[in-house]
Amino acid sequence: MTAEPPPESDPRDSVRTRVLVVGAGIMGSGIAAQCALADYSVTLVDVTEELARRGSENAARALEHAVRKGAVLPGAREAALARIDVGIGLRRAESAQIIVEAAPENLEVKRELFGELEGVAPAGAMFASNTSSLPITSIGEKLRDPGRLVGVHFFNPVLQMPLVEVIPGHTTRPEVVERARAFAARLGKTVITSKDTPGFVTTRALAVLVNEAAWMLYEGVATQEDIDSAYKLGFHHPMGPFELVDLVGIDTAVAILDVLWDGFRDSRYRACPLLRTMVSAHQLGRKTGQGFYRYPTGGPR
Numbered sequence: 001m002t003a004e005p006p007p008e009s010d011p012r013d014s015v016r017t018r019v020l021v022v023g024a025g026i027m028g029s030g031i032a033a034q035c036a037l038a039d040y041s042v043t044l045v046d047v048t049e050e051l052a053r054r055g056s057e058n059a060a061r062a063l064e065h066a067v068r069k070g071a072v073l074p075g076a077r078e079a080a081l082a083r084i085d086v087g088i089g090l091r092r093a094e095s096a097q098i099i100v101e102a103a104p105e106n107l108e109v110k111r112e113l114f115g116e117l118e119g120v121a122p123a124g125a126m127f128a129s130n131t132s133s134l135p136i137t138s139i140g141e142k143l144r145d146p147g148r149l150v151g152v153h154f155f156n157p158v159l160q161m162p163l164v165e166v167i168p169g170h171t172t173r174p175e176v177v178e179r180a181r182a183f184a185a186r187l188g189k190t191v192i193t194s195k196d197t198p199g200f201v202t203t204r205a206l207a208v209l210v211n212e213a214a215w216m217l218y219e220g221v222a223t224q225e226d227i228d229s230a231y232k233l234g235f236h237h238p239m240g241p242f243e244l245v246d247l248v249g250i251d252t253a254v255a256i257l258d259v260l261w262d263g264f265r266d267s268r269y270r271a272c273p274l275l276r277t278m279v280s281a282h283q284l285g286r287k288t289g290q291g292f293y294r295y296p297t298g299g300p301r
């Protein structure tokens with residue numbers, strides 16, 4: 001990540017192109033910060049003013065963290081923050097050329113959102129979904145122009161993770177795929193491309209890892225601390241699976257496993273009951289202050 005945006009690859013995405021980020025949660029706030037750093041004008045929207053405001057505070061916190069790590073200059077952070085605007089509703093899509101959807105991992109929610117966006121956004125606006133597992137073709141099923149929709153899958157925390165997975169749907173136009181790649185490159189990311197199958201490349205790998213760890217804990221094979229240590233010290237993973245799923249959100253992990261189960265009907269993807277119980281108990285990880293570990297202030301455990 002750098003303070004300077006990489007060279008422009010697509011003239012339609014020139015400086016001050018407006019990006020609308022829909023959903024100001026864990027991912028939307030990071031995507032907004034990353035786009036603002038790359039000199040885009042950003043609007044971050046959620047369903048309530050309070051959620052949108054919280055999203056922009058999280059974006060500010062992520063930028064602050066990047067400054068502390070030396071990845072972003074303080075001046076670049078200030079300039080980026082000034083380019084992020086928050087609000088509610090989708091009317092702001094009127095002036096957006098790139099729309100990134102980061103709403104919950106729910107097919108109906110995403111279909112409905114893009115359906116509404118199609119009625120508001122300019123015909124040339126690119127529709128990008130940050131879904132981590134849902135088939136892009138299925139998200140675009142009800143669109144009049146599904147060719148403008150592409151999967152642009154960021155990783156958490158967005159400012160720190162160098163990868164973006166681009167997923168063309170069955171009918172995504174090749175120029176939209178190229179535009180998605182150019183957008184990710186301008187954000188300083190390395191792009192991989194995956195076919196439109198449930199979970200793509202990365203989420204399929206992640207789901208099995210997290211689910212297996214949860215099953216081991218459920219069966220009493222070892223404690224969660226020891227299982228985390230096994231992955232970190234035995235395989236050089238930077239985080240253990242329970243630390244990771246607390247960061248991702250346990251509700252999101254269960255939603256992903258359900259999509260993989262629906263798509264493949266393979267028992268590898270049968271969500272461990274422990275994960276479901278934690279969702280029912282609203283212990284969703286860092287975002288609720290309690291997951292496999294406790295996060296009293298939403299920070300490190």
Ligand SMILES: NC(=O)c1ccc[n+]([C@@H]2O[C@H](COP(=O)([O-])OP(=O)(O)OC[C@H]3O[C@@H](n4cnc5c(N)ncnc54)[C@H](O)[C@@H]3O)[C@@H](O)[C@H]2O)c1
Pocket residue numbers: 022023024025026027028045046047051101102103104105106109113130131132133153154155156247248249252287
């Ligand atoms: N959490 C991760 O680590 C991660 C990583 C990569 C991709 N993803 C994907 O990113 C997407 C978002 O995940 P998240 O973890 O940020 O979820 P989240 O629950 O933190 O945030 C989702 C936000 O969307 C908002 N929202 C719901 N309906 C909306 C609407 N109609 N209009 C505007 N906002 C709306 C919610 O209020 C919430 O603030 C999901 O598709 C998820 O699979 C998540």
